[in-house]
Amino acid sequence: xxxxKIPSKTISIEDVARESGVSITTVSRVINKVGTVKEKNxxxxxxxxxxxxxxxxxxAQRLATGKTNVVALVIPRYEGVFYSFYGxxxxxxxxxxxxxxxxxxLLHLTDQRTPLNLRGVGGIIFSDIIGNRPQLVxxxxxxxxxxxxxxxxxxxxxxxxxxxNAGGAESAVDYLIGLGHxxxxxxxxxxxxxxxxxxxxxxxxxxxxxxxxxxEEYILYTDYSRGQARGAAEKLIKMLxxxxxxxxxxxxxxLEVMAVAREMGKNIPRDLSIIGFDDNPSGLYGPVALxxxxxxxxxxxxxSVKELNRLMGSKNSAAKKILLxxxxxxxxxxxxxxxx
Amino acid sequence: xxxxKIPSKTISIEDVARESGVSITTVSRVINKVGTVKEKNxxxxxxxxxxxxxxxxxxAQRLATGKTNVVALVIPRYEGVFYSFYGxxxxxxxxxxxxxxxxxxLLHLTDQRTPLNLRGVGGIIFSDIIGNRPQLVxxxxxxxxxxxxxxxxxxxxxxxxxxxNAGGAESAVDYLIGLGHxxxxxxxxxxxxxxxxxxxxxxxxxxxxxxxxxxEEYILYTDYSRGQARGAAEKLIKMLxxxxxxxxxxxxxxLEVMAVAREMGKNIPRDLSIIGFDDNPSGLYGPVALxxxxxxxxxxxxxSVKELNRLMGSKNSAAKKILLxxxxxxxxxxxxxxxx
DNA sequence: ATGAAAGCGCTAACAA
DNA sequence: TTGTTAGCGCTTTCAT
Numbered sequence: 001x002x003x004x005k006i007p008s009k010t011i012s013i014e015d016v017a018r019e020s021g022v023s024i025t026t027v028s029r030v031i032n033k034v035g036t037v038k039e040k041n042x043x044x045x046x047x048x049x050x051x052x053x054x055x056x057x058x059x060a061q062r063l064a065t066g067k068t069n070v071v072a073l074v075i076p077r078y079e080g081v082f083y084s085f086y087g088x089x090x091x092x093x094x095x096x097x098x099x100x101x102x103x104x105x106l107l108h109l110t111d112q113r114t115p116l117n118l119r120g121v122g123g124i125i126f127s128d129i130i131g132n133r134p135q136l137v138x139x140x141x142x143x144x145x146x147x148x149x150x151x152x153x154x155x156x157x158x159x160x161x162x163x164x165n166a167g168g169a170e171s172a173v174d175y176l177i178g179l180g181h182x183x184x185x186x187x188x189x190x191x192x193x194x195x196x197x198x199x200x201x202x203x204x205x206x207x208x209x210x211x212x213x214x215x216e217e218y219i220l221y222t223d224y225s226r227g228q229a230r231g232a233a234e235k236l237i238k239m240l241x242x243x244x245x246x247x248x249x250x251x252x253x254x255l256e257v258m259a260v261a262r263e264m265g266k267n268i269p270r271d272l273s274i275i276g277f278d279d280n281p282s283g284l285y286g287p288v289a290l291x292x293x294x295x296x297x298x299x300x301x302x303x304s305v306k307e308l309n310r311l312m313g314s315k316n317s318a319a320k321k322i323l324l325x326x327x328x329x330x331x332x333x334x335x336x337x338x339x340x
Numbered sequence: 341x342x343x344x345k346i347p348s349k350t351i352s353i354e355d356v357a358r359e360s361g362v363s364i365t366t367v368s369r370v371i372n373k374v375g376t377v378k379e380k381n382x383x384x385x386x387x388x389x390x391x392x393x394x395x396x397x398x399x400a401q402r403l404a405t406g407k408t409n410v411v412a413l414v415i416p417r418y419e420g421v422f423y424s425f426y427g428x429x430x431x432x433x434x435x436x437x438x439x440x441x442x443x444x445x446l447l448h449l450t451d452q453r454t455p456l457n458l459r460g461v462g463g464i465i466f467s468d469i470i471g472n473r474p475q476l477v478x479x480x481x482x483x484x485x486x487x488x489x490x491x492x493x494x495x496x497x498x499x500x501x502x503x504x505n506a507g508g509a510e511s512a513v514d515y516l517i518g519l520g521h522x523x524x525x526x527x528x529x530x531x532x533x534x535x536x537x538x539x540x541x542x543x544x545x546x547x548x549x550x551x552x553x554x555x556e557e558y559i560l561y562t563d564y565s566r567g568q569a570r571g572a573a574e575k576l577i578k579m580l581x582x583x584x585x586x587x588x589x590x591x592x593x594x595l596e597v598m599a600v601a602r603e604m605g606k607n608i609p610r611d612l613s614i615i616g617f618d619d620n621p622s623g624l625y626g627p628v629a630l631x632x633x634x635x636x637x638x639x640x641x642x643x644s645v646k647e648l649n650r651l652m653g654s655k656n657s658a659a660k661k662i663l664l665x666x667x668x669x670x671x672x673x674x675x676x677x678x679x680x
Numbered sequence: 681a682t683g684a685a686a687g688c689g690c691t692a693a694c695a696a
Numbered sequence: 697t698t699g700t701t702a703g704c705g706c707t708t709t710c711a712t
Contacts, residue, residue: 010689012688012689012690013689013690014689014690022698022699023698023699023700024689024690024691024699025691025692025698025699025700025701026697026698026699028690028691028692029698032691035697035698036697036698037697037698038697038698041697041698055457055458055459056459056689056690057403057459057460057688057689057690058459058460059399059400059402059403059408059460059688059689059690060399060403060688060689060690060691060704061689061690061691062399062690062704063397063399063400063403063688063689063690063691063704063705063706064689064690064691064692064703064704065690065691065692065704066704068399073447077432077435077436082428082432083428087428088422088423088427088428091431091447091449092417092422092449095417095447095448095449096417096449099448099449099450102457104446105446105447105448106444106445106446106447107413107431107435107445107446107447108435108439108445109432109435109436109439110439117395117442118395119395119396119397119398120397120398120399226622226625227624227625230625256625259599259625259626259627262602263627282566284567285566285567285570285596285599286599287599287603350705352704352705352706353705353706354705354706362682362683363682363683363684364683364705364706364707365682365683365684365707365708366681366682366683368706368707368708369681369682372707375681375682376681376682377681377682378681378682381681381682396705396706397704397705397706399704399705399706400688400704400705400706400707401705401706401707402688402706403687403688403689403690403704403705403706403707404687404688404705404706404707404708405688405706405707405708406688681712682711682712683710683711683712684709684710684711684712685708685709685710685711686707686708686709686710687706687707687708687709688705688706688707688708689704690703690704691702691703691704692701692702692703693700693701693702693703694699694700694701694702695698695699695700695701696697696698696699696700
């Protein structure tokens with residue numbers, strides 16, 4: 001005869017206490033590694049915990065302590081951000097470190113307007129901020145520790161960790177100029193994101209610094225998509241006086257530009273030097289390895305978890321603003337114009 | 341003089357009760373929409389809830405009810421799975437539907453061996469199973485509702501939702517054969533994943549069905565990476581008796597193959613017909629739009645959440661096994677060998 | 681239709 | 697070093 005499954009009563013701290021012959025307080029002390037417990041009792045309790053496979057109820061713990069180790073990662077449900085090398089790296093970096101720090105990672109793919117459900121959330125990581133500023137302000141107002149990544153916020157007292165996009169862009173364009181290029185185009189990303197805006201800024205700064213006039217015609221605006229990159233590339237190559245080099249706001253777009261150029265019979269890098277941004281591994285696979293600017297995405301993601309963890313641990317600790325350097329990575333997609 | 345922030349006492353059900361002039365029980369009834377409450381009281385309570393911006397503590401609720409609406413999404417921290425179009429689509433699909441269903445989404449990027457912390461988790465979605473089978477068995481043993489996606493499990497009583505990879509592959513190769521191709525290669529994905537293994541199976545089935553002998557030399561094994569795809573493509577093209585068509589296990593690899601072929605002076609599709617798998621939007625951008633097999637990833641992800649939600653709602657409901665069809669998408673990367 | 685009171689499983693004073 | 701006890705905020709009988 002079949003039998004319905006016996007409802008395996010979940011075992012509680014009380015069971016452990018009874019079985020170990022101590023009070024629940026002592027058990028609590030053991031599992032929380034606080035206070036003082038006689039070695040004999042400690043080992044006894046630990047043995048019973050193992051035997052019974054006891055796992056404390058996180059809900060009871062949180063109710064009792066008022067604390068929570070839940071971290072929410074808020075990512076705009078915005079294609080340009082979510083569907084990108086950047087998005088993936090952030091999820092991976094944050095996910096990995098949360099796993100290591102035993103923090104629960106709650107993923108919120110959010111649009112701009114629906115308010116986040118913040119009950120039970122101990123801290124929030126905002127991955128880029130497109131239209132999520134109200135939600136950030138709201139969370140801050142409720143006293144929830146927050147960390148913003150990929151967006152340097154000057155006007156809000158909140159920890160943020162971003163990459164020096166302007167500096168990275170500047171060094172890329174500096175490099176191009178050093179190679180002898182004068183007509184240098186820039187294909188931007190979505191300039192409503194700070195990253196793209198800063199890269200544009202760095203591009204301009206490098207030109208101006210070197211007394212090259214910024215030519216608005218050489219700046220093509222896109223939304224980070226390969227489709228728009230393609231359009232921009234075609235436009236660029238068909239120009240009456242074509243540029244000799246182009247700085248592209250992302251590697252994935254840069255690869256598209258490279259493909260277009262080749263389709264149109266151009267040789268890379270002889271006819272067109274291309275430099276991207278991201279250090280996306282895909283850049284390695286083509287016939288010509290893509291030169292780029294590496295941004296420490298995983299590091300940024302991991303730092304954000306560490307910082308949030310710090311904030312969650314201590315009350316009233318000051319916000320930190322961190323700008324991570326970006327690094328020029330020279331490979332094969334740019335050539336010198338100088339006669340040897 | 342500066343002042344330390346006043347600890348904004350979190351408001352509880354008791355505050356609402358007092359303010360509304362009813363008992364906490366009544367408030368509980370209102371917020372849970374159960375039992376009977378006089379309309380007058382109900383509206384009064386609701387008004388106060390709004391005023392005080394009261395949000396019930398999920399921890400207290402869960403402690404009291406023993407129920408939880410936390411869904412864990414388990415993704416192998418395995419590059420081939422996580423770093424893929426597939427991985428992203430799954431995260432997005434699951435994330436979006438959890439958001440809609442008000443389920444908390446816990447993200448677990450896991451390796452094979454560390455056991456999952458399942459306390460407080462109401463249900464689990466396993467996105468593909470590389471080495472996570474023990475964890476699945478463990479969860480099932482604890483009576484936690486589980487849904488497996490992208491892996492059709494015959495031998496375990498668990499709901500699973502997968503794509504008909506074999507069928508999809510078969511129709512792709514059928515199509516090639518219909519075009520007159522006889523020497524057809526296959527670049528596999530990582531065949532330790534079921535998806536890749538099934539695609540290989542479908543490839544063979546189509547050939548055999550059409551009385552074309554399977555030539556082991558025409559099967560190139562990879563790990564889904566573009567790097568290995570490149571190697572495989574080079575090998576393929578350099579063969580003494582080159583194939584006229586190739587079925588590639590993913591679009592991202594297919595694009596790499598296309599790039600290699602073009603670099604080696606081949607014309608696509610005249611010299612080599614290529615068909616991929618995924619319907620990755622990137623396939624649209626090249627000079628030749630990639631023919632492919634579309635798999636309903638978002639649908640699979642969403643269905644998994646729905647199914648899990650169902651399982652979590654009702655005890656003892658039977659496991660469902662769902663196989664979603666894959667659909668051939670004909671674009672421009674294959675050509676007919678038949679003389680007109 | 682409503683409320684009093686007993687938990688849910690755990691932590692943290694406070695006593696001993 | 698250990699145990700007793702009072703909550704944490706909510707749900708849920710069981711009376712009323």
